[in-house]
Amino acid sequence: MGISRREFIKYAALGLAGSAALTTEVFKPLSAMGLDDDRAIVKHIPTVCEMCFWMCGAVGRVVNGRLVKLEGNPLHPKSRGRLCARGNAGMGLLYDPDRLKAPLIRTGARGENRYKKASWDEALNYVADRITKIKEKYGPEAIALFAHGSPGSYFFDLVLAMGSPNISFPSFSQCLGARNVGYELTFGEDPGSGPERVDMENSRVIAMFATHLGENMHNSQVQDFTEAVGRGAKLIVVDPRFSTAAGKADYWLQIKPGTDLALMLAWLHVLIYEKWYDEDYIKKYTEGFEELKKGVKEYTPEWAEKETEIPARLIAETARELGRYRPNVVVHPGRHYAWYGNDTQRARANALLNAVLGTWGAKGGIYLKPQVKLPSLKGKPFPETEKESVAIPDKYPFAGGEGLTNEVRRATITGDPYPIKAWLVVGTNLVKTLPNQKETLQAIKNLDLLVSIDVMPMDTTMLADVILPETTYLERHDELKKVYAKSLGIALRQPVVKPLFEVKPAWWIAKELAKRLGLEDYFPYKHLEDKLRKQAKLWNIDYDKLQRKGYHVIPNSAKPYFGPDNPPKFKTESGKINLYSKELEAYGFDPIPKYTKVEQPPQGYMRLLYGRVPMHTFTRSINNKWLWELEKENHVWINTEVARRLNIKDGEYVVLENQDGIRSNKVLAKVTERIRKDCVFLPHGFGLMSKRLSRAYLKGADDQGLITRYRIDPITGVTGMRVNFVKIVKEA
Numbered sequence: 001m002g003i004s005r006r007e008f009i010k011y012a013a014l015g016l017a018g019s020a021a022l023t024t025e026v027f028k029p030l031s032a033m034g035l036d037d038d039r040a041i042v043k044h045i046p047t048v049c050e051m052c053f054w055m056c057g058a059v060g061r062v063v064n065g066r067l068v069k070l071e072g073n074p075l076h077p078k079s080r081g082r083l084c085a086r087g088n089a090g091m092g093l094l095y096d097p098d099r100l101k102a103p104l105i106r107t108g109a110r111g112e113n114r115y116k117k118a119s120w121d122e123a124l125n126y127v128a129d130r131i132t133k134i135k136e137k138y139g140p141e142a143i144a145l146f147a148h149g150s151p152g153s154y155f156f157d158l159v160l161a162m163g164s165p166n167i168s169f170p171s172f173s174q175c176l177g178a179r180n181v182g183y184e185l186t187f188g189e190d191p192g193s194g195p196e197r198v199d200m201e202n203s204r205v206i207a208m209f210a211t212h213l214g215e216n217m218h219n220s221q222v223q224d225f226t227e228a229v230g231r232g233a234k235l236i237v238v239d240p241r242f243s244t245a246a247g248k249a250d251y252w253l254q255i256k257p258g259t260d261l262a263l264m265l266a267w268l269h270v271l272i273y274e275k276w277y278d279e280d281y282i283k284k285y286t287e288g289f290e291e292l293k294k295g296v297k298e299y300t301p302e303w304a305e306k307e308t309e310i311p312a313r314l315i316a317e318t319a320r321e322l323g324r325y326r327p328n329v330v331v332h333p334g335r336h337y338a339w340y341g342n343d344t345q346r347a348r349a350n351a352l353l354n355a356v357l358g359t360w361g362a363k364g365g366i367y368l369k370p371q372v373k374l375p376s377l378k379g380k381p382f383p384e385t386e387k388e389s390v391a392i393p394d395k396y397p398f399a400g401g402e403g404l405t406n407e408v409r410r411a412t413i414t415g416d417p418y419p420i421k422a423w424l425v426v427g428t429n430l431v432k433t434l435p436n437q438k439e440t441l442q443a444i445k446n447l448d449l450l451v452s453i454d455v456m457p458m459d460t461t462m463l464a465d466v467i468l469p470e471t472t473y474l475e476r477h478d479e480l481k482k483v484y485a486k487s488l489g490i491a492l493r494q495p496v497v498k499p500l501f502e503v504k505p506a507w508w509i510a511k512e513l514a515k516r517l518g519l520e521d522y523f524p525y526k527h528l529e530d531k532l533r534k535q536a537k538l539w540n541i542d543y544d545k546l547q548r549k550g551y552h553v554i555p556n557s558a559k560p561y562f563g564p565d566n567p568p569k570f571k572t573e574s575g576k577i578n579l580y581s582k583e584l585e586a587y588g589f590d591p592i593p594k595y596t597k598v599e600q601p602p603q604g605y606m607r608l609l610y611g612r613v614p615m616h617t618f619t620r621s622i623n624n625k626w627l628w629e630l631e632k633e634n635h636v637w638i639n640t641e642v643a644r645r646l647n648i649k650d651g652e653y654v655v656l657e658n659q660d661g662i663r664s665n666k667v668l669a670k671v672t673e674r675i676r677k678d679c680v681f682l683p684h685g686f687g688l689m690s691k692r693l694s695r696a697y698l699k700g701a702d703d704q705g706l707i708t709r710y711r712i713d714p715i716t717g718v719t720g721m722r723v724n725f726v727k728i729v730k731e732a
C-alpha cells in the first residue's frame, strides 16, 4: 500500500482514504474485471451503506455481476459523494470467505462450535417448532428480541405479532438512550441520530464533550466538522485523551474522567452570572430560569477546577467564547452516553447549555427537524400483549419505548417477573456489546432457544442453537429509509449483486417464520419490494427513478431555523424549554442537575476508557480483509510517565487486569503523552473469540471483557460502562 497509516488517518477524516487505500487491491487488471471484454456489462447501482449505522448513500460499480467498487452517492446528504474507509471496504464483507453461507443447527454443546448444515426449510421449521413449544409452555412473552440496524424491523414485527412485548436495542441502553431522554426532557425532542442535527458547517464555536470526531467516523458529520475547522470555527474539545478532534482544537480541556457534569455546571454558572444570555429569549421561551440560576450558584469555575483538574481561568474563558458568539454556537450533544451511571443528568446539563445559549433552531446551532409527516401504510394491528414488558420496567420511569437490553438479560437470568426462554438476536453481538459477559453467558445458559440472524460467525452467533445466515446490505432490499437532514429525504437500499451462497434477507426470514407460526398476515407482501413500491406511491415518489438515483428529497421540507416566519415553539407540554424539569421532579429526581462524584480508581489502577478507531465499526468490521490490513489489532494507550514507571515500552505486548482480577488478551502498548495518567484507552471491537473468524480471532484485547462492572442510570436504566479500573501486567 503506497500510503502510510498516519496519512491514512489524515485522509480518513476527509473520507478519501478508502479509495486511495483500496486502489491496489480492488483495481485488478482490466482482464480480471472483465473490462477488456467488449461484452462486459458495467452497472452503477445506488444503495445504502451499513458498514455502520450512519447509513450513507453508496453507489456500487458492478462489472459482469461482480461488485468492484463502492463510492458515495452525491445525492445523499450523509455521503455527499464520499464514503469513509469502512464504506469503501464493503466488498470486504461481501466477499469474506468466512461469511455464514447456509443455515446451521447446533449439534454439540453451546459454544463447542459444532453445527450441521441444514436446508432453509429444515432450519425454519425447527425454529418455528421450538418457538411454538416455548409459547405453549411459558406464554409468548418468553420470547425476546435483541436487534440493531436495518434487519431488526422485520423481527420487531414478528415478535409483536407473536404477542411478546420484549424487544430491546443496545443502541438505546448501551449508546444514546440517556442523551435522547435528557434532550426530550429539556426541549421536548431529541437532537436526532441519523444525522445528529448539529449545524457545524455554520457554527462559530463548537464545544465537544468526548465526541471524538475523526475517530468516530460518521461520514457527513466528519465532513461538516472538517469544513468548520477549515473555515476557522473555534473548537473546544473536552477529553482526557488528545483525540484526533482535540488535535484540531483551540482549547483542549484535558478533563479528569467522570467529571464532565462539573464543567458543564460551571459553564452554566459563568453564562448565567456573567449574563452571556439573551434576557428576552429566556423570558419568552424558557421555564425555570430563576431555579436554574439558583441551582448553579455554587458551581463556580474555582469549584469545578478541583473536580475536573481544568484551570478555573480556562473554564471561564471557554464559557465566554460560547457566550460571545451565541446563538451561532453549539455544545455538541454527543452520541455514546452510557458512561458513568449519571448519564441523563449529564445530558440534561448539555441540553441546558444549548438552551441558555439559544442554539436550538439557530444557525450554527442545532437545526430543526423537518416537520413533514409521511403517511404510513396500514397493516394488521398487533395483538395486545398480556404481560408488561420486562424491557421497560417501572423502576426506570424514563426508559422510553426502546427497551433495555440489560433488563431483558436480567429477567432471563432470574426468571423475574416471568421466564424468558428464547432470544432472537439480529445484527448485534451481545457478548461484546453488553457489559459483564458473565451475565450474558449466564442468561444464554437459561435459554431453551437462541437464534442468531447474522452475516458472520461472530462471538454471539457461535453460541446460537440455530444460525440463520443473512444477506449483507449489498445483496438485499430493506425498508425505505427516512433521512432527517435539513430536508427530509428517502433513501432506497437495493441489491447491487445477487445473494451469494444460500443466504436470505431478514425480511424473508421473518416472513417465512411468520408463515410457519400462522402470522403471515403481518407480512402482507410477496416480496419486500412490493411494499416499497406501495410506500413510494403513497409518498408521491417515482419508485423507478428512486431505483436509478437512490435518494429522493421531499420538496419544501426544510425549515432548519427559527425566524419571523417560523417562531420558536418547543414540543414540551408548555411549549417552552424546560430549564427546570417538573417531570424529573415528579419522580423524585433532581429537576436541575446536581453534581455527584464518580468513584475513583484505587491505588495502582487506572480507569478503563474505550472508543473508536476510524477504520473499524465495533466488532463487525474487524475480520474485513481491507480494514483488517489497516488495523489488525488494537493498542492500549498508556501515559508516558506511567509506562516509564512500569518499564513498559511503546509497541510491546501487555495484559490488562481489572479490579475483579479479569485479564485481557495480550495487547500492544501505545505509550503516549496524549492521555492522562489516571486512565488508559482501549478501542472497542477487538479480541474476537470466534475461531471461524480467520483474521480477527483473538487479535487485540476486548474492552468488554474487562467491563465486569456497570452502573445503571436510575432515570433511564442505561448502563454506564466507564466504571472499571485496570492495572497493567507485563506479558510473561
Ligand SMILES: Nc1nc2c(c(=O)[nH]1)N[C@H]1C(S)=C(S)[C@@H](COP(=O)(O)OP(=O)(O)OC[C@H]3O[C@@H](n4cnc5c(=O)[nH]c(N)nc54)[C@H](O)[C@@H]3O)O[C@H]1N2
Residues within 6 Å of the ligand: 052, 053, 175, 176, 209, 210, 211, 212, 213, 215, 216, 217, 218, 238, 239, 240, 241, 243, 255, 256, 257, 258, 259, 260, 334, 335, 336, 337, 609, 610, 611, 612, 613, 614, 615, 616, 617, 618, 681, 722
Ligand atoms: N469509526 C467508527 N466510528 C463510529 C463508530 C464505530 O464503531 N467506528 N460507532 C458510531 C456509534 S454507534 C457511536 S455511538 C459513536 C460513539 O462515538 P462518541 O459519541 O464520540 O463516543 P464518546 O464516548 O463520546 O467518545 C469517546 C471518547 O470519549 C473520551 N472519554 C472517555 N471518558 C471520558 C470522560 O469522562 N469525559 C470526557 N469528556 N471524555 C471521555 C475518550 O477518550 C474518547 O476520545 O461513534 C460512531 N462512529
Ligand SMILES: Nc1nc2c(c(=O)[nH]1)N[C@H]1C(S)=C(S)[C@@H](COP(=O)(O)OP(=O)(O)OC[C@H]3O[C@@H](n4cnc5c(=O)[nH]c(N)nc54)[C@H](O)[C@@H]3O)O[C@H]1N2
Residues within 6 Å of the ligand: 050, 148, 151, 170, 171, 174, 175, 176, 336, 426, 427, 428, 429, 430, 432, 433, 434, 435, 453, 454, 455, 456, 458, 470, 471, 472, 473, 506, 610, 611, 617, 618, 619, 620, 621, 684, 703, 704, 707, 721
Ligand atoms: N465495551 C463496549 N461496549 C459497547 C461499546 C463500546 O464502545 N465498548 N459501544 C456501544 C455502542 S455505542 C453501540 S451502538 C453498540 C453496538 O453494538 P452492536 O450493534 O452489537 O455492534 P457490533 O459489534 O458491530 O455487532 C453487530 C453484529 O451484527 C452483525 N451484522 C452486520 N451486518 C449485518 C447484517 O446485514 N445483517 C445481520 N443480520 N447482521 C449483521 C455483525 O456480524 C455482528 O455480529 O455497542 C455498545 N457497546
Ligand code: SF4
Residues within 6 Å of the ligand: 049, 050, 051, 052, 053, 054, 055, 056, 082, 083, 084, 085, 086, 087, 088, 217, 218, 219, 220
Ligand atoms: S459512515 Fe462510513 S461506514 Fe458508516 S454508513 Fe457512511 S460510509 Fe458507511
Ligand SMILES: [Mo]
Residues within 6 Å of the ligand: 171, 174, 175, 176, 335, 336
Ligand atoms: Mo452507538
